Amino acid sequence: MWTTALVSGISLGSFYILIALGFALIFGVTRNFNLAHGELVVFAGYVSYWLWKVWAWPFVLTFPVAILATLLICLGLQRLFARLCEPLELNSIVLSFGLAILIQNTMLFWFSGDYRLIRISTLSQGLRFPGFYLSYGQLTLLFLSLTVIAILYILMYRTYLGKALRATIQDKEAAAQAGINVAVMGTLAFCLGAILIGLAGPLYGCIHYLYPSTGHEVTLLAITITIFAGVGRLGGIILAGWILGLAESFAVILCGASWREMVAAVLLLTLLAFKPRGILGKGE
Amino acid sequence: MKSTPRTHQNFWFPLPKRHSIIFYFLLCLFLSNPSIAETLKIGEINPLSGRLAKQGVEIHQGVEVAVAEANAAGGVGGKQLKLISRDDQSQPDVAISRAEELCAWEKVLALTGGYVDSLVGPIAAVAKKYRIPYVASASLQKELVQHENPYFFRVSRLQGFTEPLCGILTEHLKPQRLAILHSATPGSTELARDLENCLKAHGINMRLIEKFRPGTPDFTPLIGKLAEMKIDVIVSGGFSPDHILLVRQLKENRVCPKAYIGPFGIAYENFIQTMGEDADYLYSTCAWNPGITEPGSEATSRYFVQKFRQMFKGEPNTTNMHGYTSARALIAAMQAVVKNGQTLSGDAIRLALTRLDLAMPMEHLVFDPNGDPLHYRHVVVQIQKGRLVVVYPPDRASGEPLFPMPSWEERN
Numbered sequence: 001m002w003t004t005a006l007v008s009g010i011s012l013g014s015f016y017i018l019i020a021l022g023f024a025l026i027f028g029v030t031r032n033f034n035l036a037h038g039e040l041v042v043f044a045g046y047v048s049y050w051l052w053k054v055w056a057w058p059f060v061l062t063f064p065v066a067i068l069a070t071l072l073i074c075l076g077l078q079r080l081f082a083r084l085c086e087p088l089e090l091n092s093i094v095l096s097f098g099l100a101i102l103i104q105n106t107m108l109f110w111f112s113g114d115y116r117l118i119r120i121s122t123l124s125q126g127l128r129f130p131g132f133y134l135s136y137g138q139l140t141l142l143f144l145s146l147t148v149i150a151i152l153y154i155l156m157y158r159t160y161l162g163k164a165l166r167a168t169i170q171d172k173e174a175a176a177q178a179g180i181n182v183a184v185m186g187t188l189a190f191c192l193g194a195i196l197i198g199l200a201g202p203l204y205g206c207i208h209y210l211y212p213s214t215g216h217e218v219t220l221l222a223i224t225i226t227i228f229a230g231v232g233r234l235g236g237i238i239l240a241g242w243i244l245g246l247a248e249s250f251a252v253i254l255c256g257a258s259w260r261e262m263v264a265a266v267l268l269l270t271l272l273a274f275k276p277r278g279i280l281g282k283g284e
Numbered sequence: 285m286k287s288t289p290r291t292h293q294n295f296w297f298p299l300p301k302r303h304s305i306i307f308y309f310l311l312c313l314f315l316s317n318p319s320i321a322e323t324l325k326i327g328e329i330n331p332l333s334g335r336l337a338k339q340g341v342e343i344h345q346g347v348e349v350a351v352a353e354a355n356a357a358g359g360v361g362g363k364q365l366k367l368i369s370r371d372d373q374s375q376p377d378v379a380i381s382r383a384e385e386l387c388a389w390e391k392v393l394a395l396t397g398g399y400v401d402s403l404v405g406p407i408a409a410v411a412k413k414y415r416i417p418y419v420a421s422a423s424l425q426k427e428l429v430q431h432e433n434p435y436f437f438r439v440s441r442l443q444g445f446t447e448p449l450c451g452i453l454t455e456h457l458k459p460q461r462l463a464i465l466h467s468a469t470p471g472s473t474e475l476a477r478d479l480e481n482c483l484k485a486h487g488i489n490m491r492l493i494e495k496f497r498p499g500t501p502d503f504t505p506l507i508g509k510l511a512e513m514k515i516d517v518i519v520s521g522g523f524s525p526d527h528i529l530l531v532r533q534l535k536e537n538r539v540c541p542k543a544y545i546g547p548f549g550i551a552y553e554n555f556i557q558t559m560g561e562d563a564d565y566l567y568s569t570c571a572w573n574p575g576i577t578e579p580g581s582e583a584t585s586r587y588f589v590q591k592f593r594q595m596f597k598g599e600p601n602t603t604n605m606h607g608y609t610s611a612r613a614l615i616a617a618m619q620a621v622v623k624n625g626q627t628l629s630g631d632a633i634r635l636a637l638t639r640l641d642l643a644m645p646m647e648h649l650v651f652d653p654n655g656d657p658l659h660y661r662h663v664v665v666q667i668q669k670g671r672l673v674v675v676y677p678p679d680r681a682s683g684e685p686l687f688p689m690p691s692w693e694e695r696n
Binding site for chain 1: 333334335337338341374465468494495496497499500501502503504505506507508509511512524525528529532535536537538554555558559560562
């Protein structure tokens with residue numbers, strides 16, 4: 001039971017990381033608070049589902065198309081956000097809230113209100129260990145999340161581009177004065193965010209289910225982890241995702257399933273009280 | 285030079301001025317005559333968007349069938365019915381404002397529709413305020429009929445689920461280690477409580493009762509707990525998405541109880557299609573389905589199915605039937621009022637509803653003094669090779685329950 005909770009917590013936490021990374025990156029670089037993030041994840045899931053179910057594409061091949069679809073939408077979104085004036089955070093909340101409703105209703109119209117599930121039989125098989133069973137689905141989730149985190153880490157901390165992105169996250173004006181093209185960094189953040197959303201969407205359809213209105217829960221999760229981590233701290237997001245996943249899993253075992261969200265909320269509030277700059281924040 | 289007399293004759297005023305005024309005055313009088321232009325307005329509020337959109341649309345379709353059917357048969361007292369639909373967006377506060385709009389502005393004669401108690405409850409309160417009868421399509425919470433609201437009626441009730449579930453568990457499945465999981469909604473919580481009481485009265489004790497939030501993203505830790513406790517029968521009061529996730533994760537973790545019962549959200553064609561062969565052996569309850577109808581109502585049931593197919597090019601399900609039944613009840617009450625020579629008013633329709641006795645495919649509809657349906661009762665079904673088979677009660681069973689369900693390894 002404990003091992004199951006541990007595996008489940010890490011696996012779920014890894015998926016949380018994948019969802020939150022795109023949101024945090026876009027918010028960190030552009031200060032655009034994208035409330036339609038979850039809807040885009042669900043939309044990418046629907047694209048994948050549609051190709052897999054109607055056109056009988058192999059599941060793996062649906063990822064590039066889902067990424068391309070979200071890339072196009074995100075670039076359009078960036079053009080919209082670019083027209084906003086200060087205060088950027090507040091205006092982007094209003095704009096993206098409207099967009100979220102629009103995307104939700106469009107999905108309801110196109111894909112109907114039926115619950116959709118991408119059923120890959122291989123992913124439900126797995127390996128039996130003493131005391132627990134590790135499905136290929138959980139393994140895939142873990143592997144994919146870790147790979148994405150590793151690539152993103154190398155990009156952010158081992159390349160000149162990453163250095164420029166981090167500089168923009170830390171101080172936009174100073175970065176611009178240092179010769180960094182902040183507008184290009186914004187486009188890049190949206191592109192990277194779109195790739196992450198395009199990866200998370202099909203997985204979401206596979207491990208969860210697709211329904212037009214489930215996007216807001218995904219958005220809420222991404223916001224929670226970003227706050228938990230501290231804005232602009234990618235290392236914090238990884239830690240926050242796993243802590244949240246594990247806390248939720250062990251809360252079910254120790255206190256009961258109804259305590260799951262309560263424990264996560266208490267954890268977040270405690271953190272905000274003692275470390276308001278996020279889990280890896282160094283204080284004022 | 286002789287001047288041309290001034291005239292107002294043109295396309296809009298073809299008659300001389302004085303005659304035109306008289307003509308248009310008479311036309312206005314004619315059009316405003318209530319006996320000619322009036323239709324009878326029925327209001328309907330459903331979650332047509334948001335998290336309950338699927339169910340809301342299904343209820344709405346059922347209501348539309350009933351109204352179309354009544355209008356095709358000449359309406360009520362020779363007047364056509366006009367259905368005014370509103371979307372509550374799956375939010376109680378929106379449901380209140382929509383109900384206010386329909387009652388105060390649209391002046392509807394009665395209300396119908398509604399899915400889940402959190403949305404039905406607020407509509408019922410507004411209906412009471414305006415003294416307008418409301419026949420809810422899908423509501424279970426007992427508290428709603430204990431508020432002494434004489435204008436509230438509904439076509440479903442909790443006992444309709446509890447009794448057959450308790451019956452099959454005590455008479456057939458006889459679990460040794462039973463777990464009841466229920467979602468944190470009023471109906472599901474009450475179902476869990478009532479079922480526990482009924483089973484305790486029959487000497488069956490629960491090993492685990494757990495509440496979860498609808499839309500929980502991961503059941504794996506809970507599954508670990510169920511496996512550790514060696515639970516042999518699971519009753520899960522979640523909805524379709526919860527079952528989709530829970531059953532899939534039971535399979536992923538190779539945890540296989542002897543029986544899995546989901547009273548809500550499993551006995552649907554869409555659920556079976558989504559889950560594929562993983563849906564086999566699951567139990568659920570069902571009030572009506574194209575092949576499952578109240579004995580003696582087969583012809584009415586077939587007629588509804590045909591009409592539904594004609595209007596929506598698809599197969600109806602039990603939620604559609606709930607919408608249809610509630611609207612039919614309302615229309616039948618309105619017809620009774622007209623037949624008695626009374627004026628159609630909220631109070632007259634309410635009174636007719638209290639005396640209603642209507643044979644429907646889903647139930648023999650008679651309301652008790654609180655507005656609850658007296659004869660609403662589900663049957664227990666099991667999915668066998670992708671089909672719904674009635675397994676309980678014995679007098680309506682069309683097959684034997686397959687128990688215990690084979691392990692996931694055996695099924696692959």
